[in-house]
Every structure is written in structure tokens, then in C-alpha cells.
Amino acid sequence: MAGRNHLFIPGPTNTPHEVLSAMHVPMEDHRSPIFPKLLKPVLEDLKKIFRTETGQAFIFPATGTAGWEVAITNTLNPGDKVLIYRFGQFSHLWMNMAERLGLDVEMHEVEWGKGIPLDDLETRLKVDSSHEIKAILATHNETSTGVTSDIGGVRKAMDAASHPALLFVDGVSSIASIEFLMDDWGVDSAISGSQKGFMLPAGLAILAFSQKALKLTETATFPRCFLDLKDQMAQNALGYTPYTAATPMIHGLKKSLELLLEEGMENIYTRHARLAEGVRRAIAAWGLDLCAQPGFESDTVSAIVVPEDKDAKDVISTAFNKYNISLGAGLTEVAGKVFRIGHIGDMNDVSLLGAIAGVEMAMLDNGFDITPGSGVAAAIEYYRSTAK
Numbered sequence: 001m002a003g004r005n006h007l008f009i010p011g012p013t014n015t016p017h018e019v020l021s022a023m024h025v026p027m028e029d030h031r032s033p034i035f036p037k038l039l040k041p042v043l044e045d046l047k048k049i050f051r052t053e054t055g056q057a058f059i060f061p062a063t064g065t066a067g068w069e070v071a072i073t074n075t076l077n078p079g080d081k082v083l084i085y086r087f088g089q090f091s092h093l094w095m096n097m098a099e100r101l102g103l104d105v106e107m108h109e110v111e112w113g114k115g116i117p118l119d120d121l122e123t124r125l126k127v128d129s130s131h132e133i134k135a136i137l138a139t140h141n142e143t144s145t146g147v148t149s150d151i152g153g154v155r156k157a158m159d160a161a162s163h164p165a166l167l168f169v170d171g172v173s174s175i176a177s178i179e180f181l182m183d184d185w186g187v188d189s190a191i192s193g194s195q196k197g198f199m200l201p202a203g204l205a206i207l208a209f210s211q212k213a214l215k216l217t218e219t220a221t222f223p224r225c226f227l228d229l230k231d232q233m234a235q236n237a238l239g240y241t242p243y244t245a246a247t248p249m250i251h252g253l254k255k256s257l258e259l260l261l262e263e264g265m266e267n268i269y270t271r272h273a274r275l276a277e278g279v280r281r282a283i284a285a286w287g288l289d290l291c292a293q294p295g296f297e298s299d300t301v302s303a304i305v306v307p308e309d310k311d312a313k314d315v316i317s318t319a320f321n322k323y324n325i326s327l328g329a330g331l332t333e334v335a336g337k338v339f340r341i342g343h344i345g346d347m348n349d350v351s352l353l354g355a356i357a358g359v360e361m362a363m364l365d366n367g368f369d370i371t372p373g374s375g376v377a378a379a380i381e382y383y384r385s386t387a388k
């Protein structure tokens, strides 16, 4: 098919041309005396994305999933109790990992479409007067349902209960896109990956840890080797990595950090919020609903619920086969019930209008009762009236 494939999945996201070009480099000596000049500024600049001055940033040649494992195994001990709210596929998988690693997992089910219930959390923490709960595993942006939880609110609930648990946050689909304030929210481990807001290929787990969490690496008894933060810290201090560095990825990351910091974090958050609002206007004009309940809408991904007599998989396959656009599928519990439009990373009004138009065509082809052009019209009016 002529023309490009249009990628509107919430990860991997579109990689800007400048980033791709920056990655197109010959292989180099990662033990050379000049390698630290590449790595050290990247690790420093990452802190500006996580919004931390007191924490420390790390990269592993891995993905976000490994980031979860780095957080758990470097700070906790087998059998420790952790608290997790499950409201989508990613919070489910993180819970599953915690169980498989041998933690004592206290899981609270939340309806898919909602996020972390703050009152419930505060009540639970207040009851835990002996502080058995060692960590809270919070999924900031649940990519499978398009739900954003209030992490600042989680910190407030913890403080209200004077609870000393660690706060781990999966920010894989939020960091570098929607507001994430590591220091202000007292996050102990912030977990991300290269292929979402950082606009790179998959291949790096991108993480930040608080000093409180880093201290625990001395005493944590989980067996670990490749994912040991102590090895990273020792080598990073010299500007090196404990094993072969993914050098082209680091060049790409350097460029993506340049682009992000040039745009500015506040501007990035505003851009994602505005793009997302245009998509939400289109969805409303189609007469459809988000999976996310009011107050939980994500600015990086919208999961759209199809009418009961329709299968979301048909929309996705028509969109791909007929119009060459990639949408996100519904996962497990919402498979067939939702499809997702990713609006994260390297995205602007006109790119996203392509997604809205393509979705509209695919829905019409599948007999959806919508007015042709209605979603596009709602989005363009919103974008026109809010463009600078």
C-alpha cells in the first residue's frame, strides 16, 4: 500500500526524524574515555523529565517490565507485603510479577475504567498501624483502559495515614507526556520505558529512584544480578554501564531529551491535554463513550467502548487493512469491547485528525450508527479554536 502506516497505538509511538537520525551512528567503544561524555549528561537530563532534583535516574537495556522488577528486587525482600489496585491489564501484570517474585500481594479490585480510589487507600493505610505494607505499586496511567490515577493524591493519602511505605509508580505511558512530579509526589521509584513518551524504539527501561529507595539496595535480599542497581550506581558514577551499553539508543535518548526539554515540560503536558480533548470531543460527537469514567480520562490514550452489537476488533482490522492505520486493541477483560487511540509522543493536530478520520471510516464500514464527518468536525472546531 502506498503511503505510510499511521501509528496510533500507545506504544511504540512515532519516533521523530531527528531522533531516528541521531541513532544512525556507527558502533562505538563503550569503554572509551569519551563515552562518559555521552552517558553522564543523559542521566542528568533525565531527572528534569522525572521532575526530580533529589533522586537519581537510570537506564537499563530492557523495557518497562524490567523496570518493575528493578524496583521490586532492589528495595524489597521476599515475603514483604505490597498493596496494589488492579484496574487494567498493566496493573494486572505488575501484580502478577509481584506474586511470581514471592511478595505477599494485597490486591484490591477496582472497576476497569476507574483508577486508584484515594479514600479507600487512606482508610487501608490507617488500619495498617504496624506498617506491614512495605510498598504501594501504583499504575499512573493504565494504558489498557485509558485511565489516569492521581498520584499526588496517593501521596496525600499516605501522608494522612503517616504511612512509611515506599511509593512505586508505573509511569510508562505518562512520564514525558502528562504531568509527573517525582519529588513533589514523593515517588520512590518511577518506572518508564523508551517507546512511549520518550519517542524511541523499545529497548530501554528508564527509571528514577529516591534516595530512600537507593539506601534500601544495601539491604534488599531479593536475588538479582543483571538488574542490580548497585552495579549501575557504581559504574554510572564513572560514566559507564555494568555491561555493554545500547549506544545508538543512548544517542537517540540524548536527542529526544533535547526535543522534550526544548519544548518544555509544562508545554508538553498542555499539548497532550489539548490533543486528547480533541479526541474526546470526536468520541462524544459519535455518541460513544470512553472506557474511562469521568475524572479518570487519560491524556495519552483514549479507550473507546463500542456498542454491544459491535466488535472492536473489526474496527481495528478494517482500520489496518483498508486504511493502513494502527489502533490499540482492547486487552483481556475489555477485548472486543474497546479500541484505543494513542495520542502520546510525537503528535500534532493534523496527525491526530488522521486517526479520527480513519477511525470514523472504519466504524462506518462496520455499520456503526454515526454521522460521517461528525467526529472530525468536532475535533477540528476544537483544534481551530484552541490553536496558538
Ligand SMILES: *Cc1c(COP(=O)(O)O)cnc(C)c1O
Residues within 6 Å of the ligand: 011, 063, 064, 065, 066, 090, 139, 141, 142, 143, 170, 171, 172, 173, 193, 202
Ligand atoms: C507499555 C506499558 C508497560 C510495559 O512496558 P514494556 O516496555 O512493554 O515492558 C507497562 N506499564 C504500562 C502502563 C505500559 O503502558
